[in-house]
Every structure is written in structure tokens, then in C-alpha cells.
Amino acid sequence: MAQADITQSGDGDTRLDKLTTADGTPLKASIRRAMRRNKLIAFGLAAPLLFFIFFSFLMPIFDMASRSVENHQIPEALPRTVAALETWDGESVPGEAAFEALALDIQEGQRSRTIGQAATRLNYQDAGMRSLIMGTARRSDQLEPPYKEALIEINDDWGDLDVWRLIERESGYYTTSYYLNAIDLTYSDTGEIVAQPEYRQIYVMLFIRTLWMSALITGLALLLGFPVAHLLATLPARHANLLMILVLLPFWTSLLVRTTTWIVVLQTEGVLNDMMVWLGILSDEGRLQMIYNQTGTIVAMTQILLPFMILPLYSVMKGISPSYMRAAKSLGARPPVAFWRVYVPQTIPGMGAGGILVFILAIGYYITPALVGGQSGQLISNYIAYHMQQSLNWGLAAAIGTILLFGVLLLYAGYNRIVGIDNMKLG
16 A cells, blocks of 8 residues: 655645655555546446446437438439439429439349339338339339330329429438328428328327326326325235235236236126126126227226336335324324325325336337227337338337337426426335
């Protein structure tokens, strides 16, 4: 260990820059070196976790967000056409040079099997573009000068000004089209942003449905979970442990098993309807439709997410001293008043933690709405999965996912501003 030789100036003042270690190194430099070494050791210990978070969390999010604006298919498959349209005024069908560039791009794309990607990309914006391009590509060996007449002879849609405006508008490496589609907007033929046709306006409605159903599920989970958590926190340990097992047992059960169980319980010929018919509450013909709609989604998701509300509430309630309630009662407050004005405010950190946990989980839930939600009970996450797996429109799926991500971040920021993240306790 280094030792310090303390030297003093002539007037007796001790000066730090005069201090040295045993080997003659200035003490300040030695301290800085030791602190730097400690920081490097700390970074080395935390590095595996940082790399794990970076590669497993940040990179996928960045990749998803980048796909929502990427548009490389058209400039890579139609480079000559994109270059030819750079000086085009957009007021009339382009000249022979643009048609020649398009013909050469289609011929080359057909040989390299890359023209299909551009056709699919343009088809996202205008249904029918894939048929137009691929139909032309299959007859591209017939294309000879003059190319304008040849292309229009193959398909007269090549003489349509809107087709060329669409190619010109989507010729950049980046696009906002996916985000516009994600909020039910699109470009008009003249390039203005307009609303989608009414029959294609679904995503705003899905965002709204996802938010209100998630809020309702969070409210129901709080309503059901609060008394259970209070009971857990106030019962003797022997009984509380038994009740805790009952809370955790569904939590430990497979999500798929719990969801399929609700199908058995809620279906028209299910357990609940049979019981109500047996009790005379319903007639056999008047069985309730409680599944494959929003009711099924709300019931199943509330039960599945209930432990995420109970556990934070329980951890906070367990730390509340009973002496507060006794003090309030001794000062004259009735039990309901004392409970509402003394006990409940102390549970806000648990309500906040459980509420934000359930709400965020509900927003992104996929399996349960897909199995029990039917057409009216599906959430925005189901349509993200649809575009990822079936329509293969990854750009639109990424745009919807990015909007959802920023929506959650905004809600989180709002929660932090109104309630305060310091008031949230998970245990």
C-alpha cells in the first residue's frame, strides 16, 4: 500500500499537491489511477449484463424501428427508373427515357429474381401493382424499343399517371408510408396525405380498443385484487400462506392451459352456461355468448393478470403498521373513514406498481385475445402478428409496434409526472 509523505510549505500550510506516495508519485495522480482502475473493474463486472441488454433488447427494438421507415426494395430493384424520374415534373406521363429505364430494370429484375420485392412493396400502397409489374416481368423478353409503346401494349396501366407518381413517391430509401397506414392515412394520387377509405380504417379503432380494454382489465384487476391483497396482509401467517398458494397456483400454471380452461368454462355449452341453465337463471335456448368476443377477452385476461396486481399490493400492505388504523380510530374516525383516509393512501405505491404492470402487459397480450377474443376481442398485438406471419408486411408491423412502444413510454412518463415513479413499489 502506498504511503503518503506529507511535506509542508514554509508558512506551515499543508498542500495536497505536495503530497506524494512512498514511491514518489503525486498523491492526486495515485488516487486518480486507483479510481480509474476501480471503474474499469466495475465496468468489466457489469459488461456481460450491458452486452446482454444491448443485443437482446436494444438491438431488436432498433431493428424493428428501422424497418418501419426502410424502403430499399424500390431503389435497389428499379435504379434506372428512380434516376430517370428525378427530373420528372409529375404533371404528365414520363417520356421514352423513363419507359426505357423501367423496361431495363424489369428485365434485369426478372433475371435476378429481385423484381418481386419491388412489386410487393408497391402493392402495399396500391393493390394491383404486383400484378402489373409481375405480369410485365413475365413478358419482359418481348420488350423492344420503343419501350413506351411496348409496355403500354403489355398493360395499358403503364400509361396511367398515378402509377408513375406512386413509383416516384416511393423511390427513396426511407418512407413514411408505413406510419401513415398505421394511423389509417395514406397518400392521394397527387401526393397529399388523406384518410384511408372507410373500409380500410381499422388501426385507429384497434389502438383505441386496446387502450380501453387494457384500462378496463387494469381496473377490474385492482377491484378484485385489492381485497385479496388486504386479506393476505392481515390474516395470520398460517392462513395467509395457504391463500398465497391459491394466488400463485394459477400464476405457475401454463398460460395456454389457463386460456383453454376459460374456453371450456365460457363457451355456449360450457360449465357456466350449464350451471345457470340448471339453476333456472337461463333457458336452454337463451344461453349467453361469453366467448369469442370482448367479454371473453376481458374475463380471461383479468384472471390471468390478477396475480400481477395482487403481489405488489400485498408487498406494500404488509409493510403498513396496524397502529395507524388504531390511532385513527382512537382519534374518533369511523372504520370506513379511517380505512379510506389513512390506510388506502399508504397503498398507492402498490396500486401504482400493479396498475402499470397489468396495463403494460395487457397492451401487448397476444395469445389470450387470439384464442378467446374472436373478431371483436382481438387487440392491436394480434394484427402485428398477422402482418409478421401472414401478410409479411413487416414495415407496417414495425410501424404499429413502434407507435405502441412510444405510446407506452408516454403513458409511463405521464404516470411519473402525475404519481411519481418513486411512489411505485414492487416489493
